[in-house]
Structures are given as C-alpha cells and as structure tokens.
Amino acid sequence: MKQLLVFFIMLFSVFVLWDDKAHANTIMPVFLDEQKLSFDEDPVAIRGVTYIELRGLCGALNYQLGWNQQTKTASCSGGGRNFSFSFNDTHYMFNNQRREFINTPRAINGRTMLSLREVSEVFDYRVLWLSFSNEILLMSRGITDETRGRMADDFLQRLNAANRFNGSALVAKRNSVITSSGYGLADQAGRANQPNTPFAIASLTKGFTGSAIMKLHEEGKLQFTDRLSDYFPELPYANQISIHQLLTHTAGLPWEKEGQYKDIKLIYTPGTSQRYSNVGYMLLGDIIEQVSGKSYSAYLNDQIFKPLGMNSSGFDINTVDRSVRAHGYSLVDGRVVPVNRDFAARGGSGSVYASVEDLYKLDRALYQDTLHSRSIKEVMLRQHESNWGYGWQVYPTSVGRVTQLSGNTVGYTSHIKRHEGLNYTIILLSNHANKDVHVIGQMIEHIIRN
Known part of the structure; x- marks a missing residue:
C-alpha cells in the first residue's frame, strides 16, 4: 500500500498541474474503468487537490455507505475493505488500522468529498487525470488489455x-x-x-526515407559518410554535408527551402549543432532517386x-x-x-x-x-x-x-x-x-x- 501511495504522489507531481481558478468550478467527468459515474455533488479541485463524492463512489462500487450523525462518522464498506472517519478527526480507520489523512475530507453542500489520493490508497484504484479532456479515470488493478x-x-x-x-x-x-x-x-x-x-x-x-536509405546502404550502394557532393556536386555547400548529417538534422540546413537548392544558405557549420530540417530529408529523397534509378x-x-x-x-x-x-x-x-x-x-x-x-x-x-x-x-x-x-x-x-x-x-x-x-x-x-x-x-x- 505504501508503494501505491508513493506511485500516486509521483503521478500527480508529474502529470497534474492545476490552475485553482481555472478548475475550481470545472466539472470533471469521472470514470470507473468503462463506467461513467454520477454524483449528487460534482468533483471539484480546491488548491490543487481534487475531491469526489464518497456516496457516489461507494454506490458505483456496490459498497455499503454509512453515516452516524451523533459522532459525525462516515463509512464505506465492501469487497473486504472497511473505511470510516469522523469530521472531528484528522485520521481515518481502514480495516481496523488508524491512518492519517493526506488531505482531510470536506463537506460540500451536505456531501462528503474525499480526495483522490485517499481514493487511491483506500479503494486501491489507479487514478489518472487526463489533462487534455479534464477527465478522471479510476482504473481497477489487473484490468485486461x-x-x-x-x-x-x-x-x-x-x-x-x-x-x-x-x-x-x-x-x-x-x-x-x-x-x-x-x-x-x-x-x-x-x-x-x-x-x-x-x-x-x-x-x-x-521514417520511410530513413528505411529507404538503410536499404540502399545494406545493398552497398551508399555510405553514411558519403558527402552530398558525391551526388549533387553543383551545390555550393555540398562538400560540407554528409548523409549522416542529413539523417540526423545536423547538416546546417534551414527548416524549409525557399527557391532552389543552390540558393540555400547554411545556418550553422554542419556537424556543430542540430536544427530540424525538412530540406535535409528532401535532399535524401533526391539521393534515393539518383542511387536507385527510380x-x-x-x-x-x-x-x-x-x-x-x-x-x-x-x-x-x-x-x-x-x-x-x-x-x-x-x-x-x-x-x-x-x-x-x-x-x-x-x-x-x-x-x-x-x-x-x-x-x-x-x-x-x-x-x-x-x-x-x-x-x-x-x-x-x-x-x-x-x-x-x-x-x-x-x-x-x-x-x-x-x-x-x-x-x-x-x-x-x-x-x-x-x-x-x-x-x-x-x-x-x-x-x-x-x-x-x-x-x-x-x-x-x-x-x-x-
């Protein structure tokens, strides 16, 4: 369980960059594996912590939800898991073990809201926040491919x-x-x-151009050390550039070609830096044509x-x-x-x-x-x-x-x-x-x- 908690904390530190103002009132759909969950109170992010409603989660799991008004204790039990806590305490009970909350639950509009970190630890679900769609996935352990x-x-x-x-x-x-x-x-x-x-x-x-060059190399028709001048001697910069440099975007060529090849000006000395270049791969395509005859x-x-x-x-x-x-x-x-x-x-x-x-x-x-x-x-x-x-x-x-x-x-x-x-x-x-x-x-x- 400790390893699970460490994994979850690392997951959030890497992938979850919350903007409190942007997300505090944003509805985040929650899915339990393939099932979309319904809540009386929508999930909410507060100061970088996401909370979901305990009642809706327990219902989706077919667990038993309990509430003791006198002690203000909420509980959720099922599947060999017994979880309970009191709003008067900073700890909770899990399978008769007393543990400290990382983020204490909140009562929002009369509903008990539990942080996703506690959801991960108590209910043993892998929790993912899909930032692109602002969705939360609760994934069972051992689900199939x-x-x-x-x-x-x-x-x-x-x-x-x-x-x-x-x-x-x-x-x-x-x-x-x-x-x-x-x-x-x-x-x-x-x-x-x-x-x-x-x-x-x-x-x-x-990727196809790379494979074509590899095939010609395998046939002994070109070497990665060949100079561009071996194929296009008329280009003023050709003697400075190798096939290796064209393949690895280290040939000193610009991103795009304006005009003709002969008019291109190198933007750095070949082999001394790296800049993504479509021009380099266009030249590789031309080399493929010349070497293959096709x-x-x-x-x-x-x-x-x-x-x-x-x-x-x-x-x-x-x-x-x-x-x-x-x-x-x-x-x-x-x-x-x-x-x-x-x-x-x-x-x-x-x-x-x-x-x-x-x-x-x-x-x-x-x-x-x-x-x-x-x-x-x-x-x-x-x-x-x-x-x-x-x-x-x-x-x-x-x-x-x-x-x-x-x-x-x-x-x-x-x-x-x-x-x-x-x-x-x-x-x-x-x-x-x-x-x-x-x-x-x-x-x-x-x-x-x-």
Whole structure:
C-alpha cells in the first residue's frame, strides 16, 4: 500500500498541474474503468487537490455507505475493505488500522468529498487525470488489455463528440491490436473515417526515407559518410554535408527551402549543432532517386509498400480517389474549411500517405525484422545525434527503447509511437490540422500502460 501511495504522489507531481481558478468550478467527468459515474455533488479541485463524492463512489462500487450523525462518522464498506472517519478527526480507520489523512475530507453542500489520493490508497484504484479532456479515470488493478483498448476507444469517441479529434486510431499492446477505429468524417459529404482510410502523414514520411536509405546502404550502394557532393556536386555547400548529417538534422540546413537548392544558405557549420530540417530529408529523397534509378515514389512502392501489403499507402494523397481518401481541413476564423497543398513537392520530408492499419504493418515489419535485418534496424534506431536516429526520433528509457514521429501539414496531423520495453504502439492520424494528436497519444499511453 505504501508503494501505491508513493506511485500516486509521483503521478500527480508529474502529470497534474492545476490552475485553482481555472478548475475550481470545472466539472470533471469521472470514470470507473468503462463506467461513467454520477454524483449528487460534482468533483471539484480546491488548491490543487481534487475531491469526489464518497456516496457516489461507494454506490458505483456496490459498497455499503454509512453515516452516524451523533459522532459525525462516515463509512464505506465492501469487497473486504472497511473505511470510516469522523469530521472531528484528522485520521481515518481502514480495516481496523488508524491512518492519517493526506488531505482531510470536506463537506460540500451536505456531501462528503474525499480526495483522490485517499481514493487511491483506500479503494486501491489507479487514478489518472487526463489533462487534455479534464477527465478522471479510476482504473481497477489487473484490468485486461482488451478493457484498456475499449477505454482508449471511449476516450477518442468522447473527443470526437467534443470536436477535439477527427481521424483514425490504432493501438496495439503485447503484439495484439486492442483498438482500431475511425472517428468523425473523412469529407464534408459525410463519409466516415475508417482504419483503412488514407491520410497524408506529413513528417512520418521521414521514417520511410530513413528505411529507404538503410536499404540502399545494406545493398552497398551508399555510405553514411558519403558527402552530398558525391551526388549533387553543383551545390555550393555540398562538400560540407554528409548523409549522416542529413539523417540526423545536423547538416546546417534551414527548416524549409525557399527557391532552389543552390540558393540555400547554411545556418550553422554542419556537424556543430542540430536544427530540424525538412530540406535535409528532401535532399535524401533526391539521393534515393539518383542511387536507385527510380523515383522516390516507385522505390518506396517496390521496397516497402508492396512487400508489406500496405495497400492504402503511397506517394501524394492528391493522387488518391476523392471518394477513398480523408480530405484535409483546417480551422480558419472559427470555421472548418477544406485545405490542400502540393504534397508531391514535399518529397522525402512529407509526401507519403497511409492508413493506421498500414502504419501498423510497418511497425510489425520493423520489430519483427522483416523489413530490415536486425543489425541494420539497430543502426537505424540508434541514438546518433541527440534524440535522432536515422529517420526516427529515439529515446532510451529504463524499461526499453522508444521510437516515435509526429507530423503536421496543411489539413493533417499524425503521430506514431512505439515503446519496445512496454510493448505497445499508438498510431493517430487526423484530417483536421488543428488537432494536438501527440498530446492525445500521451493520454492514451496513460490508459494502456500498466
């Protein structure tokens, strides 16, 4: 129980940053696993502490609620747990043991309100605050991955109903898909998003570019130490930049390209700093074309899409039938309007489209070593410079490696994250450019993690 309390305190210190004024009167929905709870008195946050009504909680648990008016003692008993306290005391009794409150209960409008920390300790529930939706989840110990998948789906359904997520999602844990669904509309005609709906995936394209470079390297057709001048000697800065630097955003190139490659001015000496650069990955796409003798699109199709059965993936979403693809939208002056761009021009930095189902096929191929050999994959997913591998962001943790990418382009946002140690994958694609899908992904992580 002591370990549980320590975990809960750490959880709140990391994830819960309350604004007393903003949240003191805000209604926070509370869910007991998949069940939404009803209270006579809504949960409330007071000076950074959240309280929920004891009567409603006991009722949801099918526990027996008691009240002794003479001693002003409230009790809640069931499931082998006996909890009681008096408003005249700073301690409570739990299974005949006297314990001190961390936060003493409050009486609000005649209702007994118990802090979430005590809920965690007394009733043995994992307590989560989902900051993005301002919801509280009370999660049973030992719930199944399937239940967690339904809870993640319910969360996304609620976000869609609140116009805070529109797209498709797939969540897998322990090598099994626990939820895969579409949310909201793919177009203004009313067609629903589905798990196989293609979306422009923006900078998730960089993962495909990284894999293409790795394949050419594995075939002995290029080296990471090759200079850009080996392929484009006419560029004035080409002799200073290596393929390694292009892959790791350390090439001194700006974020975006204005005009032609030859007109680009380096913003720092290559190899001395790190700045995210779409230009670098556009150049990598051009190198792939020169070395392979194929277009970037054809090379990905031959080497990745077809072999993995990624039938809803390809180059430039504008080439996909309008009745099939998700159309991009953006919020302009308070109105959701259709938007578009020349995605083909993004090349190796952001031209690919895919569905969540197809991206999971890529995920499986990477981690089952069917796309690359184990040794090549490990080179690609090694932290080479800061948090960048080759095409992927890479983060080591105490319980295993994390790889991820997020993208944002005209009309679309995207996110994919794989935690190898905890064995889960989260994939989110949205056809509304204003949606914070990486934050939504963090909320889903809280739900599915043990």
